[in-house]
Every structure is written in C-alpha cells, then in structure tokens.
Amino acid sequence: MLKFQSKYILILFLLLTQIGNAQFYFFGRNKVQYEKFDWKVLKTEHFNIYYYGEFEGLAEIGANYAEEAFDELKVKFNHIVVTRIPLIFYNTHIHFQQTNTISGFIPEGVGGFFEFLKGRVVIPYLSSLDQFRHVIRHELVHVFMTSKVINDFKDHRVIADRYPPLWFVEGLAEYWSTDWDTQAEMVMRDAVLNDIFVPLSEISRIYGSFLMYKEGQSFLEFAEVEYGEDKVLQILENMWRFSSFKDIIEFTLEEDLKTIDGKWLYWLRQKYFPLYKDKFPHHIKAKKITDFGFNFNPNVYVNDDNEKEIYFVSNRTGYSSVYKLKYDHNAREIKDPEIIIEGETQSEFEAFHLFQSSINVSKQGMMAFVTKSEGTDVLHLYSIVGEEMIKTFEWNNLITIRGPKFSDDGKKIVFNATDQKGFSDIFILDLDSENITRLTNDIYADKDPVFNKDATAVIFCSDRSEAPFKEKYNLFNLDIGESKLEYLTYVDADISTPHFNPDYTELYFNSDYDGTNNIWKLTEGENGSMGMEQKTFFATSVFDFAFVSEDTLVTSAFENFSFQFYSLPLNEAPDSLKKYVAFDFDLIDKKWVPESIVLDSEQDRLVYENEYTLDYAVSQLSTDPVYGTRGGALFTLSDLLGDDRFLFLVYNTAEVQSEILKNFNVAITRVNYSERTNFGYGIFHFAGRRYDLRESDQFFYERSFGGFFSLHYPFSSFQRLEASVTLANSDKEDADVAFFNRKALLLTNSISFVHDNSLWGPTGPIDGSRFRFLLGYTSDIKYSNVNYLSMIFDYRKYLRLGYRTALAARASVYVNHGKEARRYFAGGSWDLRGWPRWSVRGEKLWISSIELRYPFIDQLAIRFPFFGIGFASIRGALFFDAGSAWDDEYEETIGSIGTGIRINFFNVITFRYDVGKKIENDFTNLQPKLFYQFFFGWDF
C-alpha cells in the first residue's frame, strides 16, 4: 500500500514537472504564449488590477466598474470582502486564451472566470464596455458569494465540504450582475415554448449547459417574485445548515421541491404561452434547410449556372469549418452541405469564430473569411470559382477581426477590428493596393459594417448612442469622403447585422426591440420621419440573415436549442402585426464618456513583479507494521499570473530509522511559461527500492541524483518541438545478487516532434491525428556501464465515419538499443488487450491497433425507490490489436480481437470493459476461451 503511495507521489510529481499544459504530455495540443506581456498593476481601494501594453485607459475604466460593483455587491450580500481582489485584464479574447492563470484551454464562449485557488478574477475585454462591465460584475458576484459562503461555514464551525450547485452559482452571478437581457429571454422562451425546460429536481440533466445558467437566473428571479426579495440571500445564509442543497432550498422557501418546480413552471408558462398570440416558431413561418450542428453567417452566391449556393460557418463535425449548401427552397429533403475549408486542424485556420460574424461572399465569387492564426486573427481570400486560397492578410496591430463585407464591386472589404488598446473600430481594405484605412478610432464599440451601393459610405452598428438610449447599439452612417458621422436609427434597443437588399434600395437589420432579435427594415414614416418597420415576428431570435432574392431570405435562427438555417419568404406577415417605430433624434443628448478610476498617487501604478503564493500542498504520513512510518509532501508555488512555477517534492522511503537520511527523496523544479518557448529545470535526489520491469520482477535499491533542463517550442497549437537533457548519477544495488550492482553517471538527451489536432468524443479521439517522433541517447559518461539509443514513432489516425462514429488506427514502434537499454512494456486494456498488463516486454516493441468507435447507449437511467442513477454517453468499440516485443531476436507476433464498452464519468475518468479472444503463437491460433478485462483510461 505504502509502495503505491510513494510511487503515486512520484508519478504526480513527474506529471507536474511536465510543465502542466497539454504540450507536456505524450500528445496534446499546445497553449501557445504568442505574446510576452509587460504587466503593470493599478492599485485601487479594493483591487489590484493587472494589465499590459496600451490597455491602460480601458483598465482604468474597468477599475471603476469593479469599484462600483464592489459597492453594490457589499449591499446585496450584506458582506464585505476584506482582502484585495486580484483582477487580471486581457485586451482581447485571443490574449485571454494565452493566460497561464489556469492551465486548461479556454473556449471561445468563455468571457472570464474566477479562479478559486488564488481568488483571481481573469477577464478579457470583448470590444464592448457594456459587456466588460457585465463580466466584471458577474465574476465579482462569484468572489462575494464564495467569500460569504466560506465565511459562513467558518462562523458556524461547519466543515466547508459543500458549495452551491453550478446552476445556482452561475444563476446568481447573472441575476445580480445584469438585467434580464435578450439572450436570456431567447433561451427561456425557447425552453418553455418547445418543452425543453428542465425543472430544478432534474437540473443535473443539463449540467454545465448555457440553458442551465439561464434557468438558474430565471429561478432566482421567480424565487424573489414568488417567495420574497430576501429569499435569494437567505438561501446562501442557510448553506451552513444542511448538507443537501435541496434541503436548503426547501427550508428557505418553505415548500417541497416538487411544489416549487410546479409553481416555477406555471410562472414561466404564464409569461411565455401568450407570446404565440402574435409570434411564431421559425418552422411555422419559414422552411428549415439545415438540421444539424450550429450554423451561422449565411452568405448567398449565384454561380455560373445560376444556382444559388449558401456559404456559411458550422460545427457539424465538431470542428468549425466553412460549408457550402445548394439552396433549393422547394426541395423536400434537407440536403447535407459540403465542407469547403476545414478549420481547427491546422495553424492557418486554428479557429473559426463560430458565433461571430466572420465570413462574406462577393458577387464576383470571392469569399473573405476570418480565422485565428497564431496570435491574431487573419483575413483570408478564397476564390469560389477557382476553388483556391488567394491571399491571407494579417496586421500585427489588429488582434481580432470581425464582420468582413465586400463592396458591391468586390474591390474593397470593410470590417471591424480590435487593436492593442482594446478599441473596436472600422477599417477598409483596398484589395488592389492592399492598403487598409482606419475609419474610426475611439473607445466606442463599432461593429457589423456594410458599404452602401457605391462604397462612398459605411453603415455600421455602434454603442456610441448618446443618452437617453446611452450605450444601445444603433445604426450610424459614415460618409467616407467627408468623414461625417450620422445616426441612421435611434431606438432603445440593440441593432445588429445590417444588410442591404440585392439592389441596395432597402436596409434591413436585426433588433431586439420587441424582446428578441427579429428583422426590421429602415423606412420612412407617413409624416416623413425616419423609423423602422418590423418584418419578422418570431418568438425566438434571428441571428443573421442573407438575401436569396428580393423577397426571400435565408436566416440563421435559434429554435429547439439549435441554430439552423431557414428559407424565409419576406413580406408575408399579416398586416395586423405590422409595427412601425419612429426615431426621435431630438431626444439625443450630449456624448457619453465612461468614467475612469482616479488614483490617489502614481505609487498606486506599478510595474508587476512576480508575487509568489502557495498553490497547493499535500502531505502524507503513514505507518504500517511492515514498512514503518513514512511521509511525504508535495507543494507548488506560482506567481499571480501563473507564468513562473516552483514545485517541491519531499518524501522518505526508509524502512528503518538508520536509513532515513539515505532514503530522502527531494526534487525542486522551476518551470516558466511567460514566453512562447517554455523552459523548465530542476534538481532531484531519488533513493529507495525499485521494482524492475526489465527482467524478472525483482526489487533492487537505486539512488539517483542530478538535474535536468527541458525546452518546449510550440510551432502552433497543433505541433511542437521538445528537447531535454538530464544528467544523473545512478547507483543500483541488489543485496541478493552482488553482480547486479552498478554505478553510472547518465547523460540523456532527447528531442521530439509532436503533432495533435485530434477532436475528442466522450471517451477518446474521434477525428484528426496524433503523432510523436522521438530520438534520444543515454550514455554513462563516467563508467561506460550504460549506452543506448532510443527511438519512438507513434502515429494515430482517426477517421470520422459519422458524427459519433469513427475508425481509429494506431501504428507504434519503440526501440531502445544498446548496453543496459531499458525495456518497453505493453499488454492490458490500453494497447494489447487481453494480454496481462505490462506482460509484453522488450527493448523493441511494436503495436498496431484498429478500432471502430460507435455510440452504444446515450442515456441509461436506473431508478431505485429512493434515488436514481444516470449514465450518459456509453460508447462501444470493436477492436483488433497486434504487436510484439523482443530484445535481440524477434520472437512472435501476438494480438487480440474483441469488443467493449466505455463509460465516461464527469469528464474525469473513463471505465472500459473488453471481451475478446487473444491471438497467439504468431497469429496461428485464437485463445480457446474469452478474456474479460476491466480497467480505466481514455481510448488511444
């Protein structure tokens, strides 16, 4: 038992010293630090605000938002956070994705996070002050809630072994950070009207989903309305009292959960069912033309055969890619689109911004699309006619690019982009000269630009709207020649995605004026005033749209918790529903300017210097009658930004008191992620009994000490080079076999190339490929007792057969050749299935596997009288393995064939159960009986 403990501490340490991020495992993508940030610190009354580069202006505004939020939240929580809160700002999401404050990858949809360990709040600026304020407030609700709950546990001397469930945590953060907005309304309308709504008693079914967040927010609003304003805070204040959150809810609201659920659903139905009086589902008023994945940014192109094609971005395969769909309004069946450019598998197209406007097609057959490529967004030109990439534009000072739109003649592209200051402004690219011109340059968020017919003006959405509709996104017209900016709309609503009709005579756009995004048209009223006329009347949002003809649109719309395309006849709404909203430009007041924090002195504005604090520490002390008392500890320190980390490992494996000094195991490692090239170095001393896999399962005593240095250079998210050098003095002793004793001063050099663009399903990769090629050399530079060459070639390819079905193949060769070369081992559930674990050993090893991975059971629920258990995403496999291991002479080829099931638990561990037959004796016979093998681990 103790042996395992010591060993697992060592394994944990070795994993940690692999510099944490995915690139330091055998495979895995890379979290690349493209930028070296020059961090600075603003010190306000309650916050230390970390920012870099030219972001100071927005950091000061963010600081003000944070202090405002602090003042409000201390009132809401009846609580004050008495320690300074670290608030780390990134000027864009792309930079935010490079943060080292957490080691995992940050998806596009994450707008900030509160990191529990050091109490850090990490937030990107997403080109909108309103959103910036919202995210700061949202994350500070997490900070206050956590502080309040933990303090309450301390106050009551209750062990802090519980935390509110995620639906409550995120629901509260939304509820107390923002008003009920269009997005929340859209999601809840959809959930209630389409019967997707999940009551609290079953909310684990939608754990972690956006619907769960919004249901949480909705529930808290309901609880306040139905049960009283104080109830939300009381739920938190009663956390100490019960272990189960259900008990807390029932105690606080004084009703059982079933009754509460019933009242909540009734409250929601009262609110949303009347919508059907004058609003429609998309599938009723329009024809659905896609049925799978999330589909955005439709663009229509009429080809030489006068056929209409829709180019768009979708994640139908799991990767976001550009697709082409033949448009046919009259087709009975929904057609499958064709992939034009596959994203997220190579560095040029590292990420398509699925939920953002990122693609446009010109009449002339040119497609412009935006992808993330290394440290910035780039703009690609693709010829639809020639089916080839034409050019890629990249500007170092522009980090994110959005909303490219061609001029009518196809010679210019207008887009909005974010610069190093965080400003989101409008730019024009002249395709002939390849020059760009900046049209706006200020703190206001400008987005979704389009040219007018002759490209003399740009129409765009901006939050520069002045009071009384301050910060609302209205439409503006910028005359390029005269640099004259004018309001086109002025309403108390947000406007987005303007589009001219095909002959440029009418301007259409989205607006949430009636509660959710619908299509409106800019029009002139009877009295000559400008206004907007509602053209669609859907209960849930239209995200974007494109004209197929003068009277038909393709919309990207939200319904049934899915984003699909619909073919929509325009101008078919009944007259009784038509709505006209006139703009009153006389209301417009003076220009709004965001307030910044005012610092007392320049001493509160500092250059960041590493501030190290403890991340975690674990220790263990065990006593048993065989091995005596043993103990160990592992702890890590890192700086506030996570760029620099120290790992310390101390444990002792002495079995008698006299061996304590001799058996001290110590390792100190430093790893640094602050730049693109990550490095690590350290020293170690390991001593104790070792289990020898090499020969005959013997134990021997080994003492080794030395140091190592490693470098990792990521070429992109998908490929990297690794190099390391280790110098270690290694002494082996075996009390029973004297000749086994050996001394060595080992120098090991290795270099590896690693590739990984795989896409993962619930139990392992289902698309893409993974590859590692390693060359190494180990030699005893003092006694010449050890001298061998290492080579590893491991290639894995995953062929997608369907959305959830894949054929996986592996070909691996491992070679150690020379004096005292280490043996490789195989056998067991991870490679040669059916064969005992680690039973196939040799200095040379090859393994080949083919596996069909398919969905087996999606949901399995077992209900007992008093509780239930649910299992999701149970996957099946049919496999064939072959391989062999040998030292000098090739011995035999062995293998196995069989089937199995895999179950993933909480995305943490996968259990595997295989049944099959071993193939023995150089593939000449099958094992007479079946083997049954149960283990854990991801698919290869």
Added chain:
Amino acid sequence: MGFLKKIFVILLLLFAGCTRSIIIENALVNRDGHLQFGGAPERNFYYPVSLNDSLNLKWVSETSGSFNSTSVAVYDKYVFVPDLAGRVYCFNIETGKTIGVEKSKGAVNTAPIVYRTRLYFIVNEYKESNSILYYFDFMTGEYISENIIPGRVSNEIIKTDDGIFVLSDRGTIYKFNYIGMKEWEVQTRVLTISSPIMKDNFIYWGNSNGEIICFDAAKQEIKYRRKIAGTIEASIGIKNNIGFVGDNKGRLTAFKLVDGNELWSTNTSYKIVNIPVMNEETLFIGNLHGDIFAFDLLTGDKKWHTNTRGVINAAPLLFTNILLQPDLNKQLHFIDVDTGAIIKSMNYDSRIRTSPVYFNNMIFICADKDKVYAYEVQTK
C-alpha cells in the same frame, strides 16, 4: 512509566479541551445587567452621558464560532455571548475568564436573555428545520425546559416581567412563560426578518411585504398591519409615540405608533437592516453602503451624512457626544453626534459583527475570528 505518562498527558489534554457547563453557584438574584438585546423591550441604545474617545482594552476572550449582528447579554458580573457554532459562553466581566459554555448543535443567532438566574436562548438547529428555545438555570447548571419553534429564528427575543416573546422568521409570534410553557402563538404567514420591539404591551415589527405590524400582546391579536415601505428587514425604533423603520431600498419612514400612519419618509438609497437609534432630537441610521445619516426626529430633515466605505449592519451605541458605530469593514467608528465627522476609527483584525453593549462603564463588542473584546470607558 512512559506509557502511564502518555496516558496522563492524553487525559490532561482531553480534560483541558473539554468545556465545562455554565454553573454560577453563588449567583445573586435581581442584579443589574443588560438582560436582552437593546437592554429593554423598547431597545434602548442611547446613554445620556458623554463618552471619552479612548477605549481601554480590559480583556479579549475567544468563543468557538463567530457572531450574528446581535449583542451580548450582561448580568451582574457575567457576560453571556452567543455564537454561531451553537454555543453560549459565560465570561467573568472583570477578567474575561471563561466560566462555562453551553453547547448545542446549531447556531445561536440572537442575544440570550437573562431572567433571575436563568438564561434563555434560541438555537437554530443544524440539519433540522426547527429552532429550539432553551431554558437554562445557570445556578444549577441544568436545563429546565425547551420549546421547539418551527423554522428559523433570527429575530431578537423580547423579555418582559410577564414572559418571553419570540418572533420566528416565518412570521409567527409566540409567547412563553418562564417555566417553559408556550402560552400562545399567532401566525402572520409572512417572511419576517425584523426583530420585534415592545412598548406598552404592543409589539411592533416589519415584514418582507413592507408591512409594519402592531400586535396587541394582551389581546393576542393584530391591532393593525399597514404597508408603508418596501421589504423590511430592519427593526423598528421607537421614540415617544413615533416608530421609525428602514427598508431594503434604503427608505426610512416615521409613523405614528397609534395607527401606523406615515409621518415622514426620506431616502438613504441603500438597504437598511439595523435599528435606528435616537436621542431627544435626532435619529441616526446606517445602511449597508456604509452611509450614516442623522435626521431630525420630528421632520426627517437631514442633519448630516457620512460614509465609512464599509457596511453598517449592526446597531450603534449613542452617547451625548459620540455615536459608536461598528462597521463590518473591520472598524469601530467614533462619530461626532453633532457634525457626523469621524473622529476616530479603531481597526480590528476581523469584521466587527455585534452591536456594542454599554454596562457599568464597560463596552463589549464581538468580532470575527471568535473574539470578544471588553473595554473600560470613561464617561461624564
């Protein structure tokens, strides 16, 4: 020998670690004290003496858990301190030495009351939906009786010569006598986190519907319930025949006790949870935003306003010259009654949680990290 020595050390540690029950065998009956929250059913926080702005720390003692926004109770030479770990401690008033502890599984959110040689306190039970009112005789160290109260009780107890009044968070008011019998209960069925206050046999409180309720304790019936504000979590303060109460929106309202009709109201902008305190002319009120206001008692005109940058959720003590205001932001403020100037702020290591209690030229206050502070003060 070594083995016996180890056993002895373990036993000693166990013995030292065990807390003893509160037993005060020589307790005297009918001594002075601060026997309930606010000292009296009318909740009095005003002392017509002048306070010197220097407090001399006499002792610091520790409890097991932290504290709610309540206060300690004092009887003769003993200080009784309720904590959120379900304990009531008894400290010697002169030395701070722990005389005994009564332990229960739950939290004591409100100040205990003392009647003769008995201590009455309410425990919000851990993992149960009830609260329990305990009757404890500190002369014998025995529990005399207990009464179960459904739901949570975070409202302060009223002690009169006639009995004990308890208002549960569910809005049910109970009367218990001193021998452990429940005499009656009346339900209002509205969430109530507003400690009751009593004058002339009428009990007043607010509720989450924004109503003030005047309850006739003699007739056991509601005399009136009138909506005058938004959700009320604060206690009503009484001066002469006028009641004052703040609500969750920060509005402070003065009303006639006789019929609940509004006299004046004013806005402090942020949630008020603590009781207003008054001298003869001025009302003082703080809110969760850290604002403290002084208003004219009769007209509601603002006399001054100051902001502490903290959170005001516990009642202050009012002297003729100084408002002694605890602040959750780890401070105790000395505020000039006439101008609102913060004369001095004492900084603590942790959040100040309870309302200070003044008795026999001593002030008692409790803070997070389980600290009970006793100060000697000079008044004139």
